[in-house]
Amino acid sequence: xxxxxxxxxxxxxxVMHLLEMAQARExxxxxxxxxxxxxxxxxxxxxxxxxxxQALATGKTRYTPAAGLxxxxxxxxxxxxxxxxxxxxxxxxxxxxxxxxxxxxxSQLLVETGDRVLMADPNYPCNRHFMAxxxxxxxxxxxxxxxxxxxxxxxxxxxxxxxxxxxxxxxxSNPTGHTLSADALQAVFNTVSSKGGEVIVDEIYQGLxxxxxxxxxxxxxxxxxxxNSFSKYFGMTGWRLGWLVAPEHAVxxxxxxxxxxxxxxxxxxxxxxxxxxxxxxxxILETRRATLKQRRQVLLDGLAQLGLAPDLPPQGAFYLWLDxxxxxxxxxxFCERLLIEENVAITPxxxxxxxxxEHHVRIAFTxxxxxxxxAVTRIARFVSRQ
Numbered sequence: 001x002x003x004x005x006x007x008x009x010x011x012x013x014x015v016m017h018l019l020e021m022a023q024a025r026e027x028x029x030x031x032x033x034x035x036x037x038x039x040x041x042x043x044x045x046x047x048x049x050x051x052x053x054q055a056l057a058t059g060k061t062r063y064t065p066a067a068g069l070x071x072x073x074x075x076x077x078x079x080x081x082x083x084x085x086x087x088x089x090x091x092x093x094x095x096x097x098x099x100x101x102x103x104x105x106x107s108q109l110l111v112e113t114g115d116r117v118l119m120a121d122p123n124y125p126c127n128r129h130f131m132a133x134x135x136x137x138x139x140x141x142x143x144x145x146x147x148x149x150x151x152x153x154x155x156x157x158x159x160x161x162x163x164x165x166x167x168x169x170x171x172x173s174n175p176t177g178h179t180l181s182a183d184a185l186q187a188v189f190n191t192v193s194s195k196g197g198e199v200i201v202d203e204i205y206q207g208l209x210x211x212x213x214x215x216x217x218x219x220x221x222x223x224x225x226x227x228n229s230f231s232k233y234f235g236m237t238g239w240r241l242g243w244l245v246a247p248e249h250a251v252x253x254x255x256x257x258x259x260x261x262x263x264x265x266x267x268x269x270x271x272x273x274x275x276x277x278x279x280x281x282x283x284i285l286e287t288r289r290a291t292l293k294q295r296r297q298v299l300l301d302g303l304a305q306l307g308l309a310p311d312l313p314p315q316g317a318f319y320l321w322l323d324x325x326x327x328x329x330x331x332x333x334f335c336e337r338l339l340i341e342e343n344v345a346i347t348p349x350x351x352x353x354x355x356x357x358e359h360h361v362r363i364a365f366t367x368x369x370x371x372x373x374x375a376v377t378r379i380a381r382f383v384s385r386q
Contacts, residue, residue: 009132052272068095086219099229102244111136115165122353149178153187170202177314205317207233295365302376325359342378
């Protein structure tokens with residue numbers, strides 16, 4: 001059987017192999033510390049769960065419009081106005097099945113065979129894969145401390161080609177956790193606009209900021225395509241709900257695509273998400289953000305003693321991107337041995353980086369402080385043997 005050739009551009013997620021290994025070890029009775037998957041140990045906030053249960057109990061299970069409940073789009077619009085001083089008309093917001101649904105819509109609208117897309121390297125791999133499935137070629141631009149681990153305007157200027165159609169950013173980013181300032185983001189918009197291109201901004205980890213005030217691209221431009229999610233800050237991973245903010249002229253074709261690709265986002269999830277914007281829920285979420293900030297510091301302090309702390313601490317998300325080259329240049333083997341020898345599960349950098357992934361790993365601080373301290377102790381033992 002001959003499959004669609006574009007599928008060959010979709011690489012497997014190596015972390016899933018590590019997760020399977022970790023689960024197998026747990027089944028054998030080993031005490032595994034999970035720091036590999038990008039999902040905090042917090043349950044969905046109670047107000048959201050209650051709203052979802054109420055939706056189910058009252059029969060709110062039928063299809064919604066393709067772009068989502070009007071009430072939810074209005075709530076997201078108010079969220080932008082209140083927290084980001086941004087005016088976003090609800091008509092420009094499309095509610096999607098997870099941020100993945102938003103990325104699917106944006107990629108299908110914006111690129112076609114032969115187009116080129118710029119994005120940072122390292123990056124969340126599915127971003128590359130969505131563009132490849134749409135027929136585009138991804139130019140993964142190596143970033144590092146010199147650029148704040150972000151795709152910047154000078155890098156875009158340097159790497160833009162005749163067939164480049166768009167640049168994709170992420171702030172805070174996965175796997176590095178770094179953010180773009182308002183000035184840096186505006187410079188990107190100006191540069192891409194001068195070339196007649198488009199910008200997608202991944203704001204999936206927005207709100208999980210520790211050293212700077214959360215920023216949204218919607219406060220700087222009404223022409224950017226902005227992807228967000230209820231999964232990370234709002235704690236609704238399994239509810240599969242996200243959204244896309246689009247320029248006004250793009251809403252009609254995106255709605256057409258949504259009608260045909262997924263019809264509508266899950267209805268009970270949409271009603272549940274209305275509670276995410278209540279003051280009661282905001283208090284819970286901000287308490288959790290403070291907890292994640294504390295966890296980040298515990299890991300930074302512990303790993304610094306091992307020479308593994310990142311050279312530029314992340315400002316957001318819940319990841320650390322670590323250079324392990326002093327101990328190994330095979331991140332997959334490093335992670336597998338760490339799991340087998342010390343029962344600590346982390347993610348190999350080759351999942352995220354086209355260049356340099358073999359000597360980087362990602363650690364998610366998605367466990368409590370006591371477990372993180374134990375993980376550092378185990379990692380210290382492990383690297384002492386390398």
